[in-house]
Amino acid sequence: MTLLKTEDIQVYYGNSHVLQGVSLEVKPGETVALLGRNGAGKTTTLKALMGLLTPRSGNILFKNSEIQSLPAYQVSKKGIGYVPQGRHLFPKMTVLDNLKTGIRKKEDKSFLEKIFNLFPILEDRLKQKAGTLSGGEQQSLAIARALLIRPEILLLDEPTTGLMPIIVSQLKDIIKQLNDEGMSILLVEEKVTFALSVCEKIYFIEKGKTVYEDKKENLQGRQDIFTRYLGVKGI
Numbered sequence: 001m002t003l004l005k006t007e008d009i010q011v012y013y014g015n016s017h018v019l020q021g022v023s024l025e026v027k028p029g030e031t032v033a034l035l036g037r038n039g040a041g042k043t044t045t046l047k048a049l050m051g052l053l054t055p056r057s058g059n060i061l062f063k064n065s066e067i068q069s070l071p072a073y074q075v076s077k078k079g080i081g082y083v084p085q086g087r088h089l090f091p092k093m094t095v096l097d098n099l100k101t102g103i104r105k106k107e108d109k110s111f112l113e114k115i116f117n118l119f120p121i122l123e124d125r126l127k128q129k130a131g132t133l134s135g136g137e138q139q140s141l142a143i144a145r146a147l148l149i150r151p152e153i154l155l156l157d158e159p160t161t162g163l164m165p166i167i168v169s170q171l172k173d174i175i176k177q178l179n180d181e182g183m184s185i186l187l188v189e190e191k192v193t194f195a196l197s198v199c200e201k202i203y204f205i206e207k208g209k210t211v212y213e214d215k216k217e218n219l220q221g222r223q224d225i226f227t228r229y230l231g232v233k234g235i
Contacts, residue, residue, distance in 0.1 A: 009058030033195040036205035051075035081151030091131025102148030136167035
């Protein structure tokens with residue numbers, strides 16, 4: 001069974017053909033990374049999956065139902081959580097008020113306890129304005145807010161950007177814990193070693209097209225693949 005799947009999606013910004021054939025799939029409970037050079041189309045892919053951009057052609061399926069024409073709020077309701085690059089918090093609102101933007105039902109308030117178990121620092125910062133938090137705390141808040149919709153899959157766009165190594169390590173543990181509890185993850189990440197540490201399957205995107213995919217274990221020692229598609233050495 002496939003949870004989330006794209007079939008040859010084509011996305012434009014005006015006349016600029018940004019995604020020229022992205023096909024990927026995420027199965028229930030699977031952790032998947034989408035890797036590529038800057039400007040390859042990674043963030044655009046996540047925005048299309050989330051309903052923030054509408055493909056001109058191709059299909060996006062969630063649990064075998066087409067969602068490519070749905071607006072973002074309907075995509076979210078179906079069970080897709082999204083943590084955008086840059087976090088997009090409300091900086092002048094408190095931590096608690098930011099979290100409340102992710103609560104749709106009264107019973108979701110009880111779910112906050114689980115959120116605080118994952119991110120105990122947030123409980124200590126409830127009355128603090130989001131804009132005054134550290135980078136790691138802001139990322140924790142962004143993920144926590146996305147989790148409040150209780151998604152079946154979480155889309156993470158460059159979650160380690162600007163974070164100190166110790167916070168990156170903590171984030172890795174949180175992603176693994178979420179996955180151990182059954183959540184699927186689709187990760188866009190610039191730190192290749194981080195992506196390889198949490199993901200089972202890797203897709204490579206080049207010039208708006210998925211060009212290679214494989215399981216992590218099959219990529220061990222394949223320096224040629226990482227050099228060709230990412231321009232990095234020493235993986």
